[in-house]
Amino acid sequence: MSVLSVMLMCRDALAGTNDSFQFDIPKQALTRSIIEIGKVSEISIIVPSHLLNGIKAKQLDGVYTPKQALEILLRPTDLTFRAINRKVIAIVPKPKDDSSDPITEYSVEELVIIGRQVTGSFLDRTDLHGSSPIDIITGHELRISGSQSVAEFLRFIPAVSGNSTSTAISNGGDGTATVTLRGLPANNTLVLLNGIRINAQGLNGDSVDLNSIPSAAVDRIEILKDGASATYGTDAIAGVINIVLKKEYDGFQLEQYYGSSYKNDLETASTHLLWGKSGDKGAFLISAQHFDQNGIFSRERSVSANADGRPQGGVDERSTATPNSRITLNDGSTVTLDEATINTPTPRYRDATKDDLFNFFSQTSTISPSLRQSVFLSGHLALSDTSTLSLDASYNKTKATITLASTPIFTAFESEPITVSRDNIFNPFGEDITDVRRRVLELPPRQQENTSEAKRISITLDGLLNEAVWKINGNWSRTSARESVANLLSLPRTAQALGPSSNCPGTDLNGCQPLDLFGPLGSINEQQLAFIRSSSSNRGVTSLKGITGSINDSIFELPAGPIQAAVGFDIRREKIESVPTGENALSENIGNPLGSETVGSRSIYEVFLETHLPIIKYRPGVYSFDIEAALRHSKYSDFGNNTSPKFGIRYRPAANVLIRSTYSEGFRAPSLGELFAGDFQSQLPLVDPCSTLVSIASLPGCIGQTDDTRTQYLTTFLGEPNLAPETSRSYNIGIVWTPRFNKDLHISIDQFNIDQRNIVSSDAQLILDRNALFGDFSDLVVRDTNGEITNLFSPFINIGERKISGIDTTIRYIYKFKNKGYLNYTLNTSYLQEYAFKLDSNSPFENLAGTFEDAANEGSGALPKWKANTGVFFAYKIFEFNYSINYISSVSEEIPRSRTNERRTISSWVTHDTQATFKLGKRKNIKLTFGADNIFNKAPPFSAAAFNDNYDGRTYDIRGQFLYTRLVYLY
CATH class of the missing domain: 3.55.50.30 (Phage tail protein beta-alpha-beta fold)
Incomplete structure (x- = not known):
């Protein structure tokens, strides 16, 4: 041919x-x-x-x-x-x-007319408006946004809400970035690269790290806002994000980017090289990028400078682990050093007050410094007139450094409680003490460093067989990640140093040195630190290899057109391994508990079928009426089988009006981390109902009033190999209209519904609430004789149901001036009508739409009812100008530890971005861009329930006004 x-x-x-x-x-x-x-x-x-x-x-x-x-x-x-x-x-x-x-x-x-596969279908379509709504974000839109990463751009997409992660997440972050469509967890959104599955992030990951994708090579992003398990299998309950990389380029491009915030911090530099050559028989390109961004400390922004949120309408979240220890004696009194007597021969102690707390935000980072380097290769070669061989390969290296406050000691609430012996040479009270809280500022702040290396290769052979289009792909992807944390304390050595002096003589400089928790700041000297100082590190590897194949063709001609059908298979193997490493791998630490070992693998075998049937065409009142259907059967080596169907209709009463609707069933297989995770401990920021409610006697799970100054609780996470998959049903109906009187105007409105069951969760706060309020999970909540929680077990379990519904709206309009300039206007909105959740069949639904509950508390994050962006792009000859507005509606939150479950409103947030580009040179091959994000320097709204920095870093941006310039040279 x-x-x-x-x-x-x-x-x-x-x-x-x-x-x-x-x-x-x-x-x-x-x-x-x-x-x-x-x-x-x-x-x-x-x-x-x-x-x-x-x-x-x-x-x-x-x-x-x-x-x-x-x-x-x-x-x-x-x-x-x-x-x-x-x-x-x-x-x-x-x-x-x-x-x-x-x-x-x-x-x-x-001639043989073939089509193009779009996200959500294996058919080569000649109509990109399918029964499911798809947003296609072009390279032009990515460029005028000023975003330097895929995650940064997706944050303001209206359909994205909830607990997406990025380098703006400090405590609890790991330098990765994820995306969450419809407010569902990141593992409910399937991320594809060039239409192919890739492996999850390296450390116990169950979702793709967007930072591991070479962002400079991105050609476009396709967002399928519909369940797609019938097309792609697991994980596509909320939708699919397909990141399409550049395939062809002819010439050379050099791009240099530099930006910084209005405070001259968060300095960001990026260099991108692109070279390509295309010819009659094929093409080849190479893209390389170096990205380097400094960070921001919490203390450098007013909203996050102090963990005491009372002046901003919240509560005091400062820590009870203070530089001068808070000591609870056997008579129940809590004392601390009297600052006025610190330098006297006989320092005295006074009763501790609720203001004797430590502002740990003074040390933490709010945006972590990050470094990314990537290389991407792409090529294709025509083997004949009917077949093509294509290859994509990439290497991506990332590094992020998170600063956490200096290590705290909570002797009563460590994984192995510590008793300060009466025989410790520094103990002035003559009694064993079980509850001492001390912030070891003699140590520098903890430094958490996350690095990863992602390698991927994909080989595709496609072509024509008569009039059928066939394709076979082999792919391999692997991510190796490492997390190390410095300036920790060894738990067993700290316990020994606080025990009887007979077990810690302090005479050998290489041996045990008694630890002084009773003196002022500086009382812990270098010899003591040398004995108890520790570090931790974990290494994780995930990999995926697979082979997929499909063939599609027009199999039968109907009066309204040909029936199209596609069949195919998908075979893949997933592996995960995460283990503690280093000299302290088997030793428990204070400040970062002992890492766990996770090892697992599985094989997946899938077959799928898809068809498109044209029923009526060019009849009175029916310009066209089509039916779409898909079916995928999956067999997993670790939990069993699943079959997911999808049905869709497309009805055009006229050529310029499309009414579309779909019904689909979806599933999410439990991730390898959820199935095989070893025991992992963390100090979670939770709220114990026994410390906040007045009627303690009426709560079955409460022994008595507990300490209302505690903000973190030791929690042990557990994998569960017997988990069942999550299942879902999705319904969508929408209309697309291009008026006859103005074909440059495009309007679409789509209503979505997701009903999800059998949710996999490890919700420590839910377990704690149910235990206190109803006496449930008594085997998972461990309390001492005073009712204080000493350990909380949070296994992965199948619970509950979600019902989500809302409306998406898109308006696009292009106006051309007579002088050849033009103006492009866009408006995208998403209205979240319902986000209902219930724990089990005996519990009522609770609508979380318009609320915020922090991910650190195992919440769903911010779920604003309205999220929108709008923009105007103007171009004339050598000048381009873009102005855009991002809007997030207000949400409500429960004030932590308020005795009446008081709620407050997190205000709405509006930011304005602008960008201007000039085309220079005789050939207009030099582009100079000046841009400003958040030009009015709008701070993120304060949140009383946010664990990190008094705001939700997953939804809002703390950097403030950000100025940048970009120079592009084309040859």
Whole structure:
């Protein structure tokens, strides 16, 4: 076959050429440029490769109709374009004279019109408007956003809410970045790279680390906002994010970016190199990026400077582990050093007050410094007129450094409680003491360093068999991650140093040195620190290898068009290994508990079927009516089988109106971490109802009033190999309208519903609440004789149900000026009507839409009812200007430890971003950009329930006004 045929038609070809689109096509082979015009404008273009061999096309940047774009690209050639019929445009030779007809000279019988696979389908479609809503974020939109990472851009997508992570998460973060569609956990959103699954993050991960994707090589992002288990299998309950990397480039590009906040911190520098070569038989490109960003400390922003949130409407979250120890004696009194007597011969102690607390925010980082380096290679080669071999490979290295407050000691609440002996030489009270709380400021703040290396390779062979399109892909991805934490304390050595002096003589400098927790700051000297100082490290590796294959074709012709069908298979092997490493691997620490070992693997075998049936076309009142269906059967080696169906309809009462609806069933297989995780301990920021409610006697799980100054509790997480998969049902209905009176206006409204059951959770706060309020989980909550929690076990279990519903709206409008400038307006909104959750069949639903509960407390994060962004882009000759607004509506939160369960409102948040670009040079091949994010320096709203920095770093941005410049050179 001598014809490369491409696609994309949702309306008549001739009519479609009158609509305007934003094109951002680099200098490359003419064949590829014409294909890109078809992709963007969604029209069918037949590209005969024998006519275009060796022809290069110039860069095309701006808003044009497809007709104008084709005229510009074909003007220097001997080619033109014509309509073959009402569906297809063909590239043909220019007429030799007025009497000749290029269409009659062109053999259309030999053409095979194929389509393009879009996220959510294995069919080669000629209509990108399927029954499921898909947002396609182009490279142009990514560039004008100013974002330097995929995660940074996705944070303000309206459909994204809840507990996404990034380097803005300090305590509890690990330098990775995830995305959460519809407020569901990150493991409910399937992230693909070029349509292929990739492995999860390295340390006990069950979701993809977006920081491991070479962001400089991203060509576009496709977001499927619908359940897609019938198409892709597990994890696609909330939707799919397909990150498509560049495939072809002809030339050289150098980009340098620099930015910093209004306080001259968070300095960010990024260098990107791109080189590519394309020809008639194939193409090759290489992309490399170096990204370096400094951090911000909590103390450097007013909202996060103090853990005492009372002045901002919250509560005092400062720590009871203070530089001068808080000591609880056997008579129940709590004392601390009297500062006025510290320098006297006989220091005295006084009763501790609720103001004797430590502001640990004075030491912590709120945005961690990060370093990313990546290399991406892509190439394809035409093996024949009907088959192509493609290869993608990438290497990505990341590093993030998180600063945590100096290690605290809570002798009564460590994993192994410590008793300060009456015979300790520094103990002035003459009695054994079980509860001493001390912040060891003699040690520097804890330094947590997270590094990872991600390697991926994907090889694809595709082609035509008669008129069928087939594809087979082999892929391998592996991430090796390491986390190390310095400036910790060894638990057994600290216990020995606080025990009887006979067990710790202090005479050998290499042996035990008695520990002084009773003196003022500085009483713990270097000899004592040398004995108790420790560190920890964990290493994790995840990998995925697989092979997928599919074939699709038109199998039968109906009056309304051909029936399309695709069948395929997917076989993959997943592995995870996470183990403690280093000289202290088997020793428990204070400040970062002993890491756990997680080792597991599984094999997955899947087959799938998809079909598209055109039922009615070109009848009165029915321009077209189609049915879509898909089915996937999965067999897992560790929990069993699953079958997921999907059905969709597309009804066009007129050519410019589409009504679409889908029903799908989905599932999420328990992750390897959830199944095989070893015991892992952490001090979680939880609220014990026994410390906050007045009627303690009426609570079955409470022995008595507990310490209301405690903010963290030792929690042990456990894997569960007998977990069942989560299941879901999704319903969607929507309308897409392009008015006849203005085809440059596009409006879509989609209503979504997700009903999820059998949720896998390890919710320590829920277990604690149920234990106190109802006496449940008595085997998981361990209390001492006074009712204080000494350990809380939080295994992964199948619980509860979620019901989520809402409405997405998109408006796009392009206005072209007579002087060839244009203006592009966009509006995207998402309204979360319901986010209902219930624990079990006997519990009522609680609607969490419009609320915030911190992820550190095992909550769902911020779930604003409204999230929106809107923007205007203007271009004229050598000048481009973009202005955008991001909006997040207010949410309510429960004030921690309030005795009446008092709630407050976290205010709405609006930020404004702007960017201006100038095209310089004779060939306009130099682009100079100046940009400002959050130009009015809007601080994130205060949150009383946020564990990190008094705001929700997963939803809002603390950096304030951020200025940047970018220089791009094209050759």
